[in-house]
Amino acid sequence: MNVTWHIRTLVTLLAVLIHLPATAQEGEGLTIERLSDTIYVLFGDGGNIGVSAGPDGVFIIDDQLDGDGEMITKAVATLSDLPIDYVLNTHWHWDHAGSNEFFGHAGSAIIAHDKVRSRLESGIYFSQRDFDVPPAPKKALPVITFSDSLSLHLNGEEVHMFHVAAGHTSGDGIVWFKDSNVVHMGDNFLVGIYPLIDVDDGGSIEGMIMNIDTVLAFTNDETQVIPGHGAVSDKAGLLAYRELCIVLRDRITEMKGRGMTIDEMIAAGVTDGFDEAWNDWGEDWKMTSIKSLYAAIP
Ligand SMILES: [Zn+2]
Numbered sequence: 001m002n003v004t005w006h007i008r009t010l011v012t013l014l015a016v017l018i019h020l021p022a023t024a025q026e027g028e029g030l031t032i033e034r035l036s037d038t039i040y041v042l043f044g045d046g047g048n049i050g051v052s053a054g055p056d057g058v059f060i061i062d063d064q065l066d067g068d069g070e071m072i073t074k075a076v077a078t079l080s081d082l083p084i085d086y087v088l089n090t091h092w093h094w095d096h097a098g099s100n101e102f103f104g105h106a107g108s109a110i111i112a113h114d115k116v117r118s119r120l121e122s123g124i125y126f127s128q129r130d131f132d133v134p135p136a137p138k139k140a141l142p143v144i145t146f147s148d149s150l151s152l153h154l155n156g157e158e159v160h161m162f163h164v165a166a167g168h169t170s171g172d173g174i175v176w177f178k179d180s181n182v183v184h185m186g187d188n189f190l191v192g193i194y195p196l197i198d199v200d201d202g203g204s205i206e207g208m209i210m211n212i213d214t215v216l217a218f219t220n221d222e223t224q225v226i227p228g229h230g231a232v233s234d235k236a237g238l239l240a241y242r243e244l245c246i247v248l249r250d251r252i253t254e255m256k257g258r259g260m261t262i263d264e265m266i267a268a269g270v271t272d273g274f275d276e277a278w279n280d281w282g283e284d285w286k287m288t289s290i291k292s293l294y295a296a297i298p
Contacts, residue, residue, distance in 0.1 A: 030075040033232060035224050036180045038155045042075050044068065046095035047228045050088075050175065050184040053079040054155030059086035061175050061184045061226075062096040069102025084108045086152070088161060089142060090186025090228065091169040092119040092201070094133065097140070104139030111150070112142040113163050115171030119201060127200050128292050146173075167208030168228075169198045174215060183215055184226040189241055191230025192280035194271070194289035195248070197296040205249050205296045212242045230280070244274055252293050262287070262294050 031043040038054035046064030049072065058080050063072060076084060089097045089112035097120065100110055120136040144150070149162035157179035163172060168187040175184040187196065188211045197203040219225065219235045226232055248270070255265045270290060271279070279286055 029071045032075060032078070035182055035226075035232065036177075039177060039180055039182050040079060041226055041232055042072065044071070046098060047090070047093070047187065048184075048226055048230075048232075050182075050226055051076060051079060052155050052159065052177070053082070056154040056156075057085045058082050059088065059152065059154065060084055061088045062090055062186070063087050063099035063103055065095055065098035066101070067099070069099035069106070072099060073106070086111055088112065088173065088175055089116050090173050090175065090184065091171055091198075092116045093169065093187070093198070096186065096228070097136075100140035100142075101137050104141070104143075109144055110140075110142040111144040111146075111161070113171035113173045114145045114147050115169075115202075116173070117142045117145050119169075119171060124200055126198075128196070128198075128288050128295075164214045165207035165210045166202050166204050167211040168196065168203055170202035172207075172211060174211065176215075176218070181220070181222055182224045182226065183219065185211070185215060185228065185238075187228035188212060189215075189225065189227040189233070189238055191227045191233050191237060191241075192278060193229055194274075194278050194281070194286050195241075195245055195293070196289055197292045199292060199295040203292075203296065205245065205293060209242065209245055209249075212238060212245070216242070240277070244278055247274075248290075248293055249297065252290065253297050256294060256297055262291055265290060265294070 033041045035041060038052055040051040042049040042051060044064055047062045049064060050061035052059050058076060085108060087103045087108045087110045104110060120141055123133050123135040125132050149160060152159040157177060160176045160178055161173050172186060172188055188208050197205055216238060221235060223235055224232055225234055225238050251270050255270060271286060
């Protein structure tokens with residue numbers, strides 16, 4: 001034992017103490033990460049849930065899968081005694097808006113882009129995974145919708161929800177906590193996971209890149225960026241994702257122009273150099289991703 005050892009131990013202990021409140025804790029089946037005094041992320045089986053819990057009330061961004069409502073409510077109850085007033089949907093997908101019906105019945109007002117409501121109302125055949133999504137029940141539909149943007153003035157700041165372009169889906173909404181410097185991007189940003197364009201719904205790779213560029217314009221090195229899936233990231237992580245999207249778009253455009261099939265593209269190494277960082281969901285998902293980009297490129 002010497003002085004250096006003592007200093008190292010002290011530094012380690014301090015690091016643990018300082019980080020403890022901000023790092024993961026178990027919350028009724030979901031892992032909770034604290035990003036600020038009022039903002040949290042819940043990680044589970046579906047898309048990442050953003051939570052704002054403060055003196056004015058509670059709202060959540062996305063509500064995972066059908067059947068998760070009870071679990072989400074219990075996890076949020078560990079953060080606040082107040083009810084969940086609003087549920088914001090970043091897009092219509094079943095792993096982000098799956099518990100809408102539960103929260104609609106519970107009295108939360110669901111907020112989303114106009115096209116989230118119309119898509120949930122109509123249902124759709126989802127060609128990339130070959131299944132039918134039936135029309136959603138009335139209580140699952142957003143009751144407050146917007147075409148360009150809306151703002152919530154709650155818990156000490158302006159929370160700006162906006163739509164730029166059809167990217168991941170036709171009705172993408174990005175949520176920006178202006179004062180806390182936190183942004184939730186839905187599935188226009190995935191961490192460790194290849195991108196997906198919902199072409200059946202009118203998504204677009206060019207639109208996804210526009211969405212990313214719009215967010216990059218107001219982020220700085222301190223911004224905390226919540227992806228639709230994967231760990232909370234930052235501006236550098238979003239820039240790396242932008243690069244991935246652009247290179248994949250360019251490679252697939254070129255290969256498609258030469259008449260190559262999707263299998264031939266994979267065999268020819270269309271994702272060369274990216275698998276280590278972006279293939280967390282495995283080969284089946286990679287195929288789905290490439291298939292969706294192929295379909296999205298004219
Ligand atoms: Zn999605």
